[in-house]
Amino acid sequence: MVSTTKYNLITYLPKALYEQYRRVANIYFTLVAAISTTSISPVSPVTTFLPLIIVLGISMVKEAIEDFARYRADKDLNNRGVSVFDHASNSFKDVRWRDVQVGEVVKVTKDAFFPADLLLLSSSSADGICMVETINLDGESNLKIKASLDQTKGLEEAALSSFQAWVECEHPNASLYTFTGNLLVGPPSFPVETTCPVGQASVLLRGCTLRNTASILGVVVFAGHESKVMMNARRPPSKRSRIERQLDLLILGMFALLFTMCIIGACCFALWTRRLMPNMWYLAPEPGRVAAAFDPKRPAVAWFLSFVTSFVLYGYLIPISLYVSLEMVKVVQSSVFINMDRAMYHRESDTPAKARTSNLNEELGMVDTILSDKTGTLTQNIMEYFKCSIAGVAYGSGVTEIERSNARRMGVDAAKLGDAADPAAAVWRQPGFNFYDKRLVGGNWVNEAHKGTIREFLRVLAVCHTVVPDGPEDPAKIKYQAESPDESALVVAAKVLGFFFHRRSNTTIMVQESVGDEVHELEYEILNVLEFDSTRKRMSVICRTPDNRLMLYCKGADTVIYERLAPGNAMNEELKDVTRQHMEEFGAAGLRTLCLSYTKLEPEEYDRWQQRWVQAKQALQDRDALVAEVAEGIERNLILLGCTAIEDKLQQGVPETIERLAAAGIRLWVLTGDKQETAINIAFACSLLRSDMTQYIVSANLPEVVALEEAGKAEEAAALAHDMMLQQLSDALAEMQSVEQEGGGDNALIIDGKALTYALADDVKHLLLAVGSRCQAVVCCRVSPKQKAQVTKLVKDRGDTTLGIGDGANDVGMIQQANIGVGISGQEGMQAVMSSDFAIAQFHFLEPLLLVHGRRSYRRIARMISYFLYKNLLFGLTIFFYNGLCFFSGQILYNQYFMSLYNVVFTAFPPLLLGLLDEDVNRAMSSRYAGLYQYGPKNKLFNAWTLSWWLANACYQAAIMFAMVITATQAVHAGRSTGRPYSLWQVGSILFTVVIITVHLQLASMLTYFTWIHHICIWGGIVVWFLFLIVYGSLPLYWSTDIYHMFREVLAPAPSFWLLIVVVPIACVLPSFLCLEISRHVWPDDSRLVLEIQEREKKLMQRSTPLGSKVQAEEIAHINKGNIPGGPLQIKADARVVLPTLNIPAVRRFNSSRVPSSRFSASLTPGSTLSRMSPLTINSGFVPPDAPGACSYFTPRAHVEHSNSTLELASSAQRNPVIAALDRQLSTNPQRHRTTSAHLLRSTSSRSLMAQPDVPGEVAVPVTSLGSPRQSGTAASFGSAPRFGH
């Protein structure tokens, strides 16, 4: 029985309440409500309880609804059926999942879910293996192979009754990918007592599905809550946004203000009570008749009770409904605006964006640093076999995109790079394979000189893997299920090159080898698989070949393979250097390389090793470490065959996105496992590195260090590396600082994983940070998952708001560590997504996520909170002021219901408007002027200054409205012709009306964006108040008390009432309105300028195109006359459309070459659709996006009027230098918030910390290498062509 619900019927109330009271504000309000039931309270309980109940009620109902959904899902799961073997009846019987017990044998049929964590005993397939799909567990859709133990794989249902075995295993834990246990078998079921090690390969986890296998038998190891998936089900620790943490401080500040006001009130009250009250006979001050709260003889008691009274009275300073409103707003922001945004929907994978938490929306608008994975995040993670090097010969004729972009950067014609479009290549092209070399394909490899090596190479590809074939055994139709796309690409390559792997059993791999015209069906007996993991960085397969040799095939990263090559082997010596050079070239082209090697094993040697291997596999403690250690013992004396190079293409839109993000002033750190050269080239290809940046390369692979390491002096090597790291980083820092003083320039830091291990040491990391924070781009290569998390923590601890983005399991640490974790739901499963806060399908959705949603959410939340505090302070202050006029006795001016509904009804909607619908610039503009994003990281909208402005505004407004209303209503003749003066409750109602109108008017006066919802909420909000006043006043006297008939009898007939509620709000709002408008015009900020550019463009566009008009036949006629429609236009076949030479006045008047008329006429064929021209396209004729100087601006600073006729003549800079300069700053250097001046085109090659050997025939490589000559050699190798066209 599994229950994931938080509550049941009995615990719901206490537990849900407890949850609510974890918020300090709720405790305060409950305390206030409790006080309000006593006699010292100035207000009746309804005033305090009503909002409290509404606020708590909303939150608790939400909890209940969510929990009920969980309950129903649980019930559904618990009542699923499964067949369990029943010893009594000696047969299977159906039980529900909830009744499955540990130790029972269950039978699961095809496509059914496993009801618990099972140890696979046997399967319906003869070799005891089965396929499982883990999509529910981790989202990975490829099938995984699970194998039963040799001892039990023959177990049949009939034999179950006499089957006996024991399982010993680890305690239940949350690790999905490990399992440590043993199966103990012995008499009577088995002849001898044996301990069989059980690894995760034989364990079937609850929640997975059985596929492609008729049925399996398994014994329950962990059931119910102890199953791994349930152990995993706890939610990741929730993150809080920076604004929310600031809000806590702010609330504390408000508490301080509250206490100050309480103390002032209590002191005055106690003093006056002691001195004045004994004479006020009308208050019955005589001892014995007076209550303690008013006793002039006991001023201390009076002080204390007055303090408590004030505490209740000024509760409005602490906004009770703020948290609930914030929660509602954030849920809508995330679940509606983000999740339903079509701009973040990926059609190919049918994936919309998903906000997995609603806590962090505004944090998205405050990101300083993005830490990004590379593979699968910047790249597509669609691996294609692209090149290889076998026996020292490089094969493969393709040209990667990165080479092309490198070539473009260096001004070389890409066409010269190679014949990528060789028609012969297309024949061989298929998913995972984009390789063409006529020396290898089509069996031609047998004619090569090293055909023996090539053959062994292809065998490694075909045998050394964990891929599972799927589908018919036909090379054209077979599908490979692989854990990583690299593996599958390698197997596909083997297939295309003639080594067709087509069948796998638990112990064998079948390969059809085509050599020349012969096809051999060969069976390799797989003895051991030494699996891949990120620390080993290699995998090996030990197999018995058909010709009965014992072979170990190994593939892995170059560093780990090179370390294990057989020393002195002739072939190794021959291939080592040339292969490394090839790998560097491949890496420079952005390819992922793997080294392939083999070694022949002696049977005795293998047998000895096998025993240790089995022991290690059976160990219950530290099994993984032991296994790794033993594996180490056989993966040695390897013989190098060559390397493969796999292309991983950049995702769509990555360079543009990175440019935008950089333009938004966000630093990007790429953390990748790739080699340095690959990483640098990818970084160039995706615009992360630009040629005008100074590169600082920090590496620990220094010859001195390497020499020490090779000599086995690991500790000394580490100490030296540590010192070198200090040296390199401080050099870099000094250089950057000196350059900064000269005027600056953009920097980039490239650091490798080994260097990072030293740079993350306590005494070095501040240097790393200092350097890193001066860089616009940082590339960390060869980093381990743990280092990713460490780097993230380092940056975060500095105070930066970090965003970690990645797609794989190795990014989980980073994603969880960062302030915001973003998962890419792509090829590598869902683990990253499961631990993330936001999930998107493509890297380029980061742009709308940050620049649109993040920016808006930040702005909205910041303004909403400010406004909330403003309206509550305003209201609280009027109460305080009035209290000063009534002896600080705690008398309230307003009706109880007015007060209790102030927050939850009368002013509930304006904050929601700000939080949900407020908008400044539109999407297009927030991308175009990405620098506007910096408002968030700089926290310009929610800082001490803006908050003070709001609070000062509240104080001013409270004072002015209080003074005006009180004085006006106190005039004796203030009544009407009846001569009746206003009484206390009447004054209160007038003042309350003024408060309501003022807070709504304040909102309206600061907005620049109005939808119909705005109008309903603002003007409707005021109407609602009047309706309430009328309806409430009409209720029976018992309910309406002093408000009975007030509007009808007192307020409505009084002209002074109407005059007051018009004049006073204007007097309140006008100063802040003027202040705002003047600052907008005299000191316009960037967002205001962009807004004006946007509006001006819109106007110009509307002038030239009939936007929004319906597409009709007339419109076609319209087109024929030379006008461009604003909407998508279906050209009907029967409408005779004359393809016109478009006469677009606006366009024609200008440079006609800018807008080719063919763009318009080409699409005007019958039956085709004329797409709506984007504003930019249409405007590009006369308002180029980078020269909006054509606009006339409202702001005096930029107010240079232009008539349209002048547009034709001058360049934007001549037309309006101020705006042109501004616009340049905004659009090309939006980091002007961050760096004051940047000489973007500064030559960087002149700066170099080390004298670099001049490579003849090369332009100086613009790499400021802090490494060794070896490093500069590396740099030279990927910069072998001039990088700049200086």
Add this chain to the structure above:
Amino acid sequence: MEIDRPAGPAAALPKKTKEPRYISFTQQELPACRLLLTPAWVIGICLVLAIVLLPIGAGCLHAAFSVEEVSASYDQLCAAGTSYAEKEASLLQTQGNGTQCSLQLTVRKAMTAPVFVYYELTSFYQNHRRYAGSEDNSQLRGVARTGSVLGGCSPEQYLAGNTSAVIDPCGLVAWTLFNDSYTLASGGNAIAVQTIGIAYPTQLNSQLSNTVHPQNFNTVPTLRGGGTLPDAPLNTDQRFANWMRIAALSRFRKLWGVIEQDLPAGATVNVSIVNAYNTYSFGGSKAVDLKQITGSYSRLDPSSVLM
């Protein structure tokens, strides 16, 4: 091993796309208007406001100056002694009958009926929390209430602490009813002062009982000046009704009566005062006001804004 791709239930169903539908709200593309004010607009708005508000202000000023009002404070005049303490002592000596005095009010401009007569008190905190809440709405309405639920009226709940003698109307507000009285005459002719219509009709019709007669009311001669409420339904005493509408500030005026006759310019109104209400103990002042609301004022009542 047998290999075939399962046709699971999911595969059989037509594929449902997760593409978000286009709704202008969810895409944040609601039709909207932008309000970017140019300097011209801002100046324009200010001008419009000025054009609208200036005449209103002028009207208010005019109305405020044209209101004819004569008032005189009489607390110093009507009690013997120099200090407040002495005056209080002399007032208390009268045992609640009050001191007699009179003063002359000279009408500068002609006042047309109705002319309102107010009394003004200062330093009197009707808005003190102890005072303002000390009444019982139900009891005032005439809903019979027994003593135990009238806790809000404490300490003026029972006469002299005798729980069988429930005070009706109870509470401090009623208990301290203002008790000075004025007799007006001009040129030897008495001026009739009406009390009809000085209170809000709603209060008389609904908030005060039309059947219940006061009982056990304050007869203590000192301080408020003795005298009990007339033995008539509560809602017949409109001055009492006005007193029960507590004032917002400690300086307040309440309507005492209406003169339904014109007072010519230069006329002298002689006010004879029975000064019984003790404001000396807390240093409050008392005054009497005559005031007329002009015709234009009664149409538009803006002067209130400017006091």
